[in-house]
Amino acid sequence: MKTETSKDILLYKRLFVYIKPYLGLISFSLLLALLVSAADGTLAWMVKPIMDDIFVNKNAELLRLIPLGLLLLYLVKGVSRFGQSYLMRSVGQRVIMQLRNKLYEHIQLMSLSFFHRTPSAVLMSRITNDVTKLARISSQVIADFFRQIFTVIVLLGVVFYREWRLALIYCLVLPVVIWPIKAIGKRLRKVSRRDQEKLAELNIILQESFTGTKIVKAFGMEDYESQRFNHENQKLYKIKMKGVAADELLSPLMEFLGAIGLAVVIWYGGMQVIRDNTTTGTFFSFIAAVAMLYAPIRKLSKMHNVFQDSMAATERVFDILDTPLEITDKESAIELPPFNQHIEFKGVYFSYNGHDSVLKDINLTIKKGQLVALVGLSGAGKSTLADMIPRFYDVTAGALLIDGYDVRDVKLKSLRSQIGMVTQETILFNDTVTNNIAYGGLDASPAEIIQAAKSAYAHDFIIEMPQGYDTVIGERGVKISGGQRKRITIARAILKDPGILILDEATSELDSESEKLVQQALEKLMHGRTTLVIAHRLSTIMHADLIVAIDNGRIAQQGTHRELMKMGGVYRRLYDLQFRKQE
Numbered sequence: 001m002k003t004e005t006s007k008d009i010l011l012y013k014r015l016f017v018y019i020k021p022y023l024g025l026i027s028f029s030l031l032l033a034l035l036v037s038a039a040d041g042t043l044a045w046m047v048k049p050i051m052d053d054i055f056v057n058k059n060a061e062l063l064r065l066i067p068l069g070l071l072l073l074y075l076v077k078g079v080s081r082f083g084q085s086y087l088m089r090s091v092g093q094r095v096i097m098q099l100r101n102k103l104y105e106h107i108q109l110m111s112l113s114f115f116h117r118t119p120s121a122v123l124m125s126r127i128t129n130d131v132t133k134l135a136r137i138s139s140q141v142i143a144d145f146f147r148q149i150f151t152v153i154v155l156l157g158v159v160f161y162r163e164w165r166l167a168l169i170y171c172l173v174l175p176v177v178i179w180p181i182k183a184i185g186k187r188l189r190k191v192s193r194r195d196q197e198k199l200a201e202l203n204i205i206l207q208e209s210f211t212g213t214k215i216v217k218a219f220g221m222e223d224y225e226s227q228r229f230n231h232e233n234q235k236l237y238k239i240k241m242k243g244v245a246a247d248e249l250l251s252p253l254m255e256f257l258g259a260i261g262l263a264v265v266i267w268y269g270g271m272q273v274i275r276d277n278t279t280t281g282t283f284f285s286f287i288a289a290v291a292m293l294y295a296p297i298r299k300l301s302k303m304h305n306v307f308q309d310s311m312a313a314t315e316r317v318f319d320i321l322d323t324p325l326e327i328t329d330k331e332s333a334i335e336l337p338p339f340n341q342h343i344e345f346k347g348v349y350f351s352y353n354g355h356d357s358v359l360k361d362i363n364l365t366i367k368k369g370q371l372v373a374l375v376g377l378s379g380a381g382k383s384t385l386a387d388m389i390p391r392f393y394d395v396t397a398g399a400l401l402i403d404g405y406d407v408r409d410v411k412l413k414s415l416r417s418q419i420g421m422v423t424q425e426t427i428l429f430n431d432t433v434t435n436n437i438a439y440g441g442l443d444a445s446p447a448e449i450i451q452a453a454k455s456a457y458a459h460d461f462i463i464e465m466p467q468g469y470d471t472v473i474g475e476r477g478v479k480i481s482g483g484q485r486k487r488i489t490i491a492r493a494i495l496k497d498p499g500i501l502i503l504d505e506a507t508s509e510l511d512s513e514s515e516k517l518v519q520q521a522l523e524k525l526m527h528g529r530t531t532l533v534i535a536h537r538l539s540t541i542m543h544a545d546l547i548v549a550i551d552n553g554r555i556a557q558q559g560t561h562r563e564l565m566k567m568g569g570v571y572r573r574l575y576d577l578q579f580r581k582q583e
């Protein structure tokens, strides 16, 4: 209980940082809230003169004044209420916008291992659902909270002013009403947390099955997937219904408890009027105020639930913001000067999970201008080794030096801007050809983009497309072949003009016809650069200055094709297995 509260206080403090810039707006809005509450109080207060002066004493002058006053009162209340809600919701939306940007920025900077650990559906849910829920705290909760609190205070004022003895009786009932509200709110918070977790699981299933539709169909797994979904969906239903029960129990419960108070008040108050201890107007003014109290108290209690739900979301959002960036610039990081000498792996070990080493004691020097080929069986660790150079992962032991600078000591931007990558997967964005090529070099001129496309043998098919360079490609754009997609990504790398190039099985998964063009494009790209190539083509390997055979995370052999063939061993076996048939 205690820890829950102190955790809440910590969360408020952190949330306050986002709300602080709008304190001016919020204060003004609170002023308007005061007006709304004052109007409500005046209404309850007016019941007495209406009853006693108009209906009992038949005062004709007041009959003219009071209806006009009533209209004026409602006008003031309406305008203030609109202004107040509008202001607070605009604050809420701004907080949403800011937090979404902040979350997105933070997530973008997370390391690759974070993305391997965290399903993207979960991240999407954080940015969309949770941020919205969180911002309800500022828009709904703060806005409504103060308006309802003010109203309760003003109405209680009227109640006490009219009949303080009755009011005291009524007040005895209040704590009885508040207690179940708190209990139910706590339960709702727990349910909301589980609800969100389940929803995220559902999203993961959706994401998997929609992106893998072809496989689902090919294996006839539609029923299986539907059942899997159905199963999770039912769990979600059960959790939801727990929340619904708690949520919906609240109003009737409060109403009933309120009715007890009202019954006592009518009994006692009626007795006072009958004995002429008080006037009918006073009594009805009192009853009006008590009746009007019901709405704000009910809203406050509902708000408590919304609030609990929002706090759960707030926790999740801050959890992500608190996840440290594993791979980031050191305080003392320096700009890596343009690559000039060599890339050195010095006793590099690496493990994805903290105990199984995927790379073991890697010692390797890649000199400027060299073409170095990595060969090895699938799963040997070739891609992992290549991923160390742009510092996608940090070494577990040893060091990776570029021109003598440890990659952990230089600015990531200055490191990655010097490295070009073409991998097995071709990632094109849902954007124009121009923007896909200029990705990472947005200030490139059209002439430079066309030049890059020409070098990548992509220009010819691009100008054949419906809108040429302005054609939208990518997941939802024009369909183009695998080889064409690949050449667009090569054009992207050419435009970037990096000193260091990493090609990770860039031509696999292509038919031999398109492979030829892609290969030519790659040769243009490699020209005059330092290249690390993970290859499955014999011709690439034959041209390499250095071949490195990786076996189970270790460098088994290194040398030229000739040397290694003469030596025998891992490379020779690999050659017989993979490359001989290409001869």
Ligand SMILES: Nc1ncnc2c1ncn2[C@@H]1O[C@H](COP(=O)(O)OP(=O)(O)O)[C@@H](O)[C@H]1O
Pocket (backbone or CB within 6 Å): 116, 352, 353, 358, 376, 377, 378, 379, 380, 381, 382, 383, 384, 385
């Ligand atoms: N993101 C990852 N998380 C955990 N293990 C991984 C990850 N990527 C690769 N591995 C493991 O590391 C080993 C080497 O993988 P990889 O470098 O991709 O091999 P190669 O490129 O030679 O086929 C494999 O056992 C693989 O299962």
Ligand SMILES: [Mg+2]
Pocket (backbone or CB within 6 Å): 382, 383, 384, 504
């Ligand atoms: Mg690989």
